[in-house]
Amino acid sequence: MTTGDRIDEFLRARSDRDPFREHEVKELLRGLGLSVPKGMFISRGTKILSVAGLSFPLVAKVVSSRIASKSDIGGVRLGIGNGDELQKAVSELSRMEHAEGVLVEEMARPGFEVIVGGIVDNSFGPIVMFGPGGLFVELFRDVSFALAPVDRQQAIWLMKETKGEKILKGFRGQPPLDVCALTHVIVMVSEVIASGQFRTIDLNPVILYPSGTLVLDAKMSRI
Amino acid sequence: MAELDSLFSPTRVALIGAAASEEKLGGIVLKNLLGLKGEVYPVNPNYAELMGRTAYRSIGDLPCPVDLSIIMRPAAEVPGILHQHAGKVRFALIVSAGFAEVGAWELQEEIKHIGREAGIRLIGPNCLGVYNPRHGLDTMFLPHALLKKPGKGNVAIVSQSGALVVCLLEAVRQANMGVSKVINYGNAVDLDAADVYEYLAEDRETRVVISYLESVGNGRRFIEAARNLDNTKPLLVLKAGKGAGGQKAACSHTGRLAGSYEVFRSILRQFRIQEAIDYESLLDGAKALSLQRPASGKRVCVITNGGGSGVLAADECGRAGLELPPLPEAVVERLIVSFPSFYAIANPIDLTGQVRAEDYRVALDAVREAYDGFIVIALTAVSGVTLAVAEMVHDFSMATGKPVVAHVAQGGISRKLARLMEKGKIPVYPSPERAVRALAMLLHGRGDETR
Numbered sequence: 045m046t047t048g049d050r051i052d053e054f055l056r057a058r059s060d061r062d063p064f065r066e067h068e069v070k071e072l073l074r075g076l077g078l079s080v081p082k083g084m085f086i087s088r089g090t091k092i093l094s095v096a097g098l099s100f101p102l103v104a105k106v107v108s109s110r111i112a113s114k115s116d117i118g119g120v121r122l123g124i125g126n127g128d129e130l131q132k133a134v135s136e137l138s139r140m141e142h143a144e145g146v147l148v149e150e151m152a153r154p155g156f157e158v159i160v161g162g163i164v165d166n167s168f169g170p171i172v173m174f175g176p177g178g179l180f181v182e183l184f185r186d187v188s189f190a191l192a193p194v195d196r197q198q199a200i201w202l203m204k205e206t207k208g209e210k211i212l213k214g215f216r217g218q219p220p221l222d223v224c225a226l227t228h229v230i231v232m233v234s235e236v237i238a239s240g241q242f243r244t245i246d247l248n249p250v251i252l253y254p255s256g257t258l259v260l261d262a263k264m265s266r267i
Numbered sequence: 268m269a270e271l272d273s274l275f276s277p278t279r280v281a282l283i284g285a286a287a288s289e290e291k292l293g294g295i296v297l298k299n300l301l302g303l304k305g306e307v308y309p310v311n312p313n314y315a316e317l318m319g320r321t322a323y324r325s326i327g328d329l330p331c332p333v334d335l336s337i338i339m340r341p342a343a344e345v346p347g348i349l350h351q352h353a354g355k356v357r358f359a360l361i362v363s364a365g366f367a368e369v370g371a372w373e374l375q376e377e378i379k380h381i382g383r384e385a386g387i388r389l390i391g392p393n394c395l396g397v398y399n400p401r402h403g404l405d406t407m408f409l410p411h412a413l414l415k416k417p418g419k420g421n422v423a424i425v426s427q428s429g430a431l432v433v434c435l436l437e438a439v440r441q442a443n444m445g446v447s448k449v450i451n452y453g454n455a456v457d458l459d460a461a462d463v464y465e466y467l468a469e470d471r472e473t474r475v476v477i478s479y480l481e482s483v484g485n486g487r488r489f490i491e492a493a494r495n496l497d498n499t500k501p502l503l504v505l506k507a508g509k510g511a512g513g514q515k516a517a518c519s520h521t522g523r524l525a526g527s528y529e530v531f532r533s534i535l536r537q538f539r540i541q542e543a544i545d546y547e548s549l550l551d552g553a554k555a556l557s558l559q560r561p562a563s564g565k566r567v568c569v570i571t572n573g574g575g576s577g578v579l580a581a582d583e584c585g586r587a588g589l590e591l592p593p594l595p596e597a598v599v600e601r602l603i604v605s606f607p608s609f610y611a612i613a614n615p616i617d618l619t620g621q622v623r624a625e626d627y628r629v630a631l632d633a634v635r636e637a638y639d640g641f642i643v644i645a646l647t648a649v650s651g652v653t654l655a656v657a658e659m660v661h662d663f664s665m666a667t668g669k670p671v672v673a674h675v676a677q678g679g680i681s682r683k684l685a686r687l688m689e690k691g692k693i694p695v696y697p698s699p700e701r702a703v704r705a706l707a708m709l710l711h712g713r714g715d716e717t718r
Binding site: 159161162163165166167168169171173175181185187188189190191198201205243244245246248263265 | 482483484485486487489490519520521522524525527529530531533534536537
C-alpha cells in the first residue's frame with residue numbers, strides 16, 4: 045500500500061473526527077513504518093482487565109480530541125510501576141473533562157528529542173518542518189522548513205539546516221544517533237502533509253536513539 | 268517577442284489623468300514620458316493639448332490601440348476607466364492608491380475581474396510602475412529634479428514597495444551602477460514578481476536581478492520562477508516582514524514556529540536562491556554581481572596593507588562561510604624573497620604601512636592559482652598606495668577571471684582609487700566586512716555543497 049492509500053483508508057474510517065485522537069494518529073504512523081510505543085487504548089468507562097503484552101513502567105495519558113495540551117492540565121502520568129498504580133491513574137484520567145479514554149503505553153527510554161511537523165502555509169502550501177530538541181526549538185527557534193514532499197536527500201538537508209544537527213552526529217563523546225531512521229520520519233511526515241488531506245501534523249517529541257526512533261506524541265488535524 | 272516587452276518597451280503609451288503642469292502628479296509623469304522612444308497620448312477631457320501633445324477625451328478617442336496605459340485617477344474611477352480599455356490596451360498600469368492597502372478589497376477584486384475579462388494585464392494598483400532607461404520609459408511620478416535616476420546598466424530592480432524602489436534607484440546611481448529594467452508592482456493584483464522573473468530570465472540587458480519582497484502570492488509559482496531566473500543569472504532577494512511570528516494553527520506546534528519569514532528563508536535556501544540579509548547587502552551584492560561573474564569555491568586570500576583591516580576581513584570570512592587557507596609553501600618561499608622581512612607572509616598577507624604599489628602585483632601573482640577569490644585592502648593614508656594599484660588589480664581580475672573585491676579606506680586618494688577600480692570592474696566597499704560579504708555573494712557556493 046502506498047502512503048496515499050494508507051491515508052485514504054485512515055480518513056475513511058474516521059470521517060467525522062477532527063482533530064484525530066492520539067492512538068489513531070499513531071496507528072497511521074505505524075502503518076507508515078514509524079516506530080511508536082507499544083500501548084493500548086482504554087475507552088472511558090471500560091475496566092482494564094489486563095495489560096498483557098505491556099511491560100512496566102507504563103505511561104497513561106488522557107485521550108480527547110478536545111484537549112490541546114494534555115500535560116498542561118495534568119493529563120499525563122509517568123512512571124507507573126504496577127497494576128494498582130495503573131488502575132488509579134486510569135480512573136483519575138478518565139474522569140477528566142472531555143476525556144474519551146486513556147492511552148496506556150510503555151514508558152520510553154530517554155534519548156534525544158526532536159520535532160517533526162507539517163503545516164499548510166498560506167503562501168507555499170504543504171511545508172515540512174524539523175527542529176532538534178525541545179530546548180533548541182523553544183529557546184532558539186532552531187527549526188528549518190522545506191516545501192513538502194521531500195525525498196531522503198532533502199530530508200537530510202533539512203536536518204543540516206539546524207544548529208542542533210551537530211548533536212545528531214554524536215556530540216562530545218555521545219554516540220551518533222540514528223539519522224537514517226529520522227530521515228524516514230521526515231520523509232513520511234512530508235508525504236502526509238503533501239497529501240493535501242491535513243492542515244497540520246505534529247510529531248513532538250520524537251525520541252532519537254543510536255539505533256531507532258520512537259514517536260512519543262502525535263497530533264494531526266484535518267484540512 | 269516576450270509578453271512583457273510591451274510593458275518595458277512600449278511603442279504607444281496612454282496616460283489617463285495627464286496634467287498640464289508638474290505641480291500635479293499627472294504632469295510629472297507626462298513630462299517624464301516625453302523622453303519615450305515612442306508615441307505618448309495624454310488623456311484628459313479638459314484639454315485639447317498638453318505639453319505639446321494632442322490630448323484626448325478618453326481612451327476610446329485614441330487614434331489607435333496602445334501597448335501600455337497608465338492610470339492616474341482616483342481609485343473609485345478606475346473600474347469604469349478599465350472597462351473602456353477593452354480591446355485597446357495590452358497593459359494597464361494603475362498608479363492610483365486606495366485599494367487593498369487601505370482595506371478596499373472589493374474594489375481591488377473588481378479591477379482584477381475587469382482585467383481578466385478584457386484580457387488586459389494589470390500592474391499595481393498602488394505602484395510607481397516601470398523605468399527602462401534604454402527605451403526612455405519612466406512612469407514614476409518622481410520629478411527629475413528630486414530624484415536623479417541611474418542610467419543604462421545591467422541591474423534589474425523588482426520591488427513590491429514603491430519607497431524601496433526610490434531608495435534603490437538613488438543608491439544604485441550613487442554606487443556608479445546602471446539599470447536594465449526597474450519595476451514596482453505594488454499590490455500585485457495581477458502581475459507579480461514571478462511574471463517579471465520569467466521575463467528577466469530571457470532579458471539580455473539584465474545581468475543581475477535584485478528584488479525586494481513583502482509577500483509572495485503563490486509561493487510555489489514564485490519559487491519556480493525564481494529558480495529558473497537564478498539558473499540564468501544571479502537573483503538576490505531581500506524579504507521584509509521578518510518579525511511576523513507564527514500565527515495560524517494555534518494548536519499546532521509547527522504552526523506556532525512557522526513565521527512567514529522563517530518559512531520563506533528556509534525555502535529560499537532549499538532552492539539555493541540567495542537572500543540578502545538587509546538593504547546594504549542587497550546593494551553590495553548587486554554591485555559585485557553587476558561587475559563580475561559569480562564563481563565557485565570558498566578559498567579566499569586577503570591582501571592588505573594594514574593588519575587590523577586584514578583581521579576584520581578574516582573574521583568576517585568565517586561568518587560568511589569562506590575559508591582562509593594558509594599560503595602554500597611555494598608561495599611563502601617566493602614572497603620571502605620578494606618582500607622585506609617585516610611583511611607578514613601569511614593569509615592575510617600584510618604589506619604594512621611601508622607598502623609599495625608594486626607589492627600588490629607581486630602578491631596577487633604569487634597567490635593567483637591557490638585561491639578561488641581575493642580581497643584587496645588598500646589603506647590610502649600611506650604614500651606607497653597609488654592609483655597604479657587599480658590597474659594591477661584590474662589586470663589580475665582580467666587575467667584570472669576569478670572574483671576580486673576591494674576595500675578602500677577613507678583618506679588620501681581613496682575616492683579616485685575607488686572610482687578607477689570600479690571602472691576596471693572591481694567592486695569597492697567602504698569596510699572590510701562589506702567587501703567580504705560581497706565576495707561571499709560572488710562565490711555563493713556554486714560548488715559548495717552546503718549552499
